[in-house]
Amino acid sequence: MSVFSLAGRRALVTGANTGIGQAIALALADQGASVTCAGRRDCAETCAAIAAKGGIADEMILDFADPMAAREIFAGAGYSILVNNAGIIRREDSLEYTEADWDAVMDVNLKALFFTAQAFAKAHLEHAPRGPAAVVNIASLLAFQGGIRVPAYTASKHGVAGLTKILANEWAADGINVNAIAPGYVVSNNTENLRKDADRNAAILARIPAGRWGEPSDIGHTAAFLASPAAAYIHGAVINVDGGWLAR
Numbered sequence: 001m002s003v004f005s006l007a008g009r010r011a012l013v014t015g016a017n018t019g020i021g022q023a024i025a026l027a028l029a030d031q032g033a034s035v036t037c038a039g040r041r042d043c044a045e046t047c048a049a050i051a052a053k054g055g056i057a058d059e060m061i062l063d064f065a066d067p068m069a070a071r072e073i074f075a076g077a078g079y080s081i082l083v084n085n086a087g088i089i090r091r092e093d094s095l096e097y098t099e100a101d102w103d104a105v106m107d108v109n110l111k112a113l114f115f116t117a118q119a120f121a122k123a124h125l126e127h128a129p130r131g132p133a134a135v136v137n138i139a140s141l142l143a144f145q146g147g148i149r150v151p152a153y154t155a156s157k158h159g160v161a162g163l164t165k166i167l168a169n170e171w172a173a174d175g176i177n178v179n180a181i182a183p184g185y186v187v188s189n190n191t192e193n194l195r196k197d198a199d200r201n202a203a204i205l206a207r208i209p210a211g212r213w214g215e216p217s218d219i220g221h222t223a224a225f226l227a228s229p230a231a232a233y234i235h236g237a238v239i240n241v242d243g244g245w246l247a248r
């Protein structure tokens with residue numbers, strides 16, 4: 001069997017109805033994982049796309065309006081892969097930034113990510129014999145850079161990088177690989193306004209050595225790799241998948 005194979009593994013991807021999460025679900029299924037596509041709304045499109053390629057998928061409503069929403073979902077369910085992808089961004093000058101926007105972003109991007117990972121690891125560690133397990137967190141270039149007018153997003157994504165490292169430190173010895181992907185500028189709902197703004201779009205493209213926006217599948221393939229035995233010795237890494245943006 002290929003060292004990249006996920007055959008026999010059960011995976012859960014948050015925010016799998018669209019964009020990067022959808023591409024991650026497809027990439028995991030392509031490698032043979034059975035994928036639960038979780039979202040605050042239905043993931044029928046993602047499940048249908050997986051089924052059309054002969055893969056196995058089911059869906060789950062999981063709304064991080066309650067950041068503790070995942071605490072009961074893993075027990076006894078046999079998941080060995082978790083991808084924490086759900087995330088939101090709220091843009092406003094830091095002088096005007098509201099507590100409501102701060103809390104909304106932190107709840108989804110950071111608090112929900114931590115407690116979902118905690119619930120996943122508890123369930124995995126309760127069941128012997130344990131096979132390999134992996135948590136893949138979706139961070140951002142704003143885990144490394146400051147950005148502008150996105151204070152909660154930047155704080156949350158720096159937090160995702162930090163949590164990735166501490167959870168790797170605590171869980172590596174138990175066979176759980178915890179890593180993160182920092183996507184660059186990727187085509188999704190999240191970046192629609194940036195792409196529509198001709199000046200911003202041109203400025204962004206001018207700085208990307210690869211000369212193009214990222215596709216969601218660029219992130220999907222990296223997530224599938226990090227979840228696989230091929231990445232067994234990678235712990236606590238935050239891997240930028242950015243067309244070379246950070247190298248400039």
Ligand code: NAP
Binds near residue numbers: 088186
């Ligand atoms: P997206 O199309 O906006 O997708 C975000 C996903 O998160 C959607 O499935 C969304 O559901 C879900 N979500 C939002 N609030 C939620 C909640 N309360 N409960 C459960 N799910 C919720 O954006 P994307 O670009 O694919 O983003 C995916 C991840 O990549 C995010 O963590 C984002 O920060 C990160 N990222 C993206 C880029 C980029 O360039 N696109 C760059 C760096 C990092 P709905 O569809 O219902 O809103």
